[in-house]
Amino acid sequence: MTAAVAPIDHASRAARPERRPFDPDTRIWADTGLITFSLTAGSAFLLQTMEPSIAAVVDEHSTFRTDPLGRAFRSIASVMMWIYGGDEALAEADRLRVMHASLNTTDAHGVKHQALSSGPWAWVLHTAIHAFTEGNRYFSTEKLSEADKESYYQEVVQLMRNFSVAPKEIPATYAEWEPWFQDQVENHLVATTVAEDYLRVIRKIAPPKQVPAPLRPVWRAATTPIGKLQYFFTVGTTPEIIREKLGLTWTESDERTLRALGWIIGRTVPVLPERIRYFPIAYEARRLERDRARLRKIIDLRPM
Template sequence: MTASVAPQSTGARTLAPRRPIAPDTRMWDETGLITFSLTAGSAFLLQTMEPTISAVVDRHSTFRTDPMGRAVRSLASVMMWIYGGDDALAEADRLRHLHASLNTTDADGVRHTALSSGPWAWVLHTGTFAFTGSAEYFSRRPLTAAEKEAYFQETLQLMRNFSVPAKEIPASYAEFQTFFADTVANHLVATDTARDYLRVIRSVAPPKQLPRALRPAWKWAVTPIGRLQYFVTVGTTPEVARQKLGLTWTSSDERKLRALGWLIARTVPLLPERLRYFPIAYEARRLERDRQRLRKMIDMRPL
C-alpha cells in the first residue's frame, strides 16, 4: 500500500460549525436530480481504487451479493446528507458509528481502518470531482472557474458535517485540483474491488426477493441501463485511472458521451419537478417552498 496523500495546504481556516446544507446552494439544487446515480459512478469507482476503501469494501460491503439493495441504501443516504435537515447530521453520525468497526487486514498484512482521515475524506473529494467533471458533459454549459470555486466552498460544509479533519481539506478549488490529480496518479491503484464494481454495474443482479420466474424479464429491462451506467462511469473517470484499470476510451466514445450529455442536459429540465428529483429531494424542496410562503405571510401580517 502506498502512503496516504494529503492536501499540500489547508490554509489558516477555522472550520464552520456543523449544520444542514442550505437550500440556496447549488448542492441543494442539483444533488437530488435523477441523473445523480448516472453521473456519480466515477466517484464510486475512484473510491474503490483507494487501497483502504477497497480493502474495507471488499471485506464488508454487500455490493457484489446485493447490488440493488446496496445502491438504494447508498442513494438514500446521500439524499439525507443534503436534504435531511437536522436529520442530515444524525445520518453523518450514523455512518461514522457504522464505519468505526469496519476495519480489516489485507493479504499483505496491512491493517486498514475505515475512519482513517485520508480515506474518509476521499469519499467526499470524489463527489466534488464527479460533480464538477460531469458538468462538462451533462450541463447546458461548462462551469466557470468561479462557479467551481463556489461549489467547492459549499462542499466544505458537507466535509465539516462528516467530521473530516482540516488537514485533509484543500484551501481552494485550485488546490483541490492539484491534490486530486496527485492522488489519482500516485496513490490510487487497480484493485479487484474496482474491477468487480465495474462488472456489477454493467450487469446488475436482480434483487434477492425477486421471484425466479421474473429474473429473465429483469435482465431484459436492466441490461441497457447497466451498459449506460458503465459507459458513463468509464467516460467520466480520469484517463490516468482508466489506464491503471486497463480501460479503453476512444475518440468515438468521447463523442457519444458528449452527445448523450447534450441530450440529457436539455431533456431533464423539462420534466416535472416530481419526476426530475428523487423522492427525498423533491419532498424537501416542496417543504422548503411551503416554509418560505409561511415566512412571507408571517412577515406581512398586520401589527
C-alpha cells in the first residue's frame, strides 16, 4: 500500500521559491544547534541506513566503521553549516552534492545505486523531521501543536530546496507527510547489515587512531557508558516497526527510563549557558546575530 501524496506544485518556475539561507527568527535556527540534536541524530542515521540505495552506498564508501567519531563530528559540523552558515550554507549543500555525485555502487544482486537518486537524496532530509518531532516528544518541555509541526515542516521543505531535492519527493504539508513517512518506514525500509553494523559501532565506540595502545583500556572504560546511552537513545527514538525489522528489544521499562531521562534533560538543557547549550558553530552564529542587532540599533540611533 502506498500513501497518497500531493507534491508541491513547481510547474511554474516563477512560483518556485528560491534557495536561501535561514533567518535567525526560524524554529530550525533556534533548535537545530542544541546539543540535544545528537540524541536523535542516531535514529535519523539508522533510518537512512535502512534505505536500500543509501545502505549500498554507505556500505562501500562511508568511514563510519573505521572512523566513527570523525564521521560523527564531520556530519554534525556539516548540519550546523546548513542552518547557521549564512550564504556558505548553500555552498555547503552544493559541496555535498558534488561529493555525492560519484558515490555510486552496484550491490550483490547487480542493482545499481546512486547517492543522488532523487528518493534516497530526499530521504536523508526527511529523517530530520522524524528526529525533530521525536526530540521534542522526549527531550523538551514544550509540546508541539499541529501548527508548530507544520511550520517546522515548511522550514525543512526550504532546506530540501537548498539541497535541490526533486519537488516530487516533497509532500505538500506535514499532515500529508505523516502517512507518507509511515508508508516509507513500513514498505520501503529494510533490515541491512549496514544498520546492524551502525548499531554495533555506536554501542562500542572505537578509539581514534591517535590513541596509543596502552591507553585504549582507559578509552573503553570512559566511553562504554556513553556508547550504551547513545544506543539506548537511538533505539528508543526509532519507530517501533523499525525495531521489529531489526529484531531490537524495547520494553515498557525501557520506555519509562527514556521518558525519565528525557524529563531531566528537557529541564536541564534550557538553563545551561548558551555556550554549552549549543554546538560551537550554532553558538557563534547566534552571538554574531546579536552583535549585528546591537550595531543596527546604534546605527539607527545615530545623530542626523
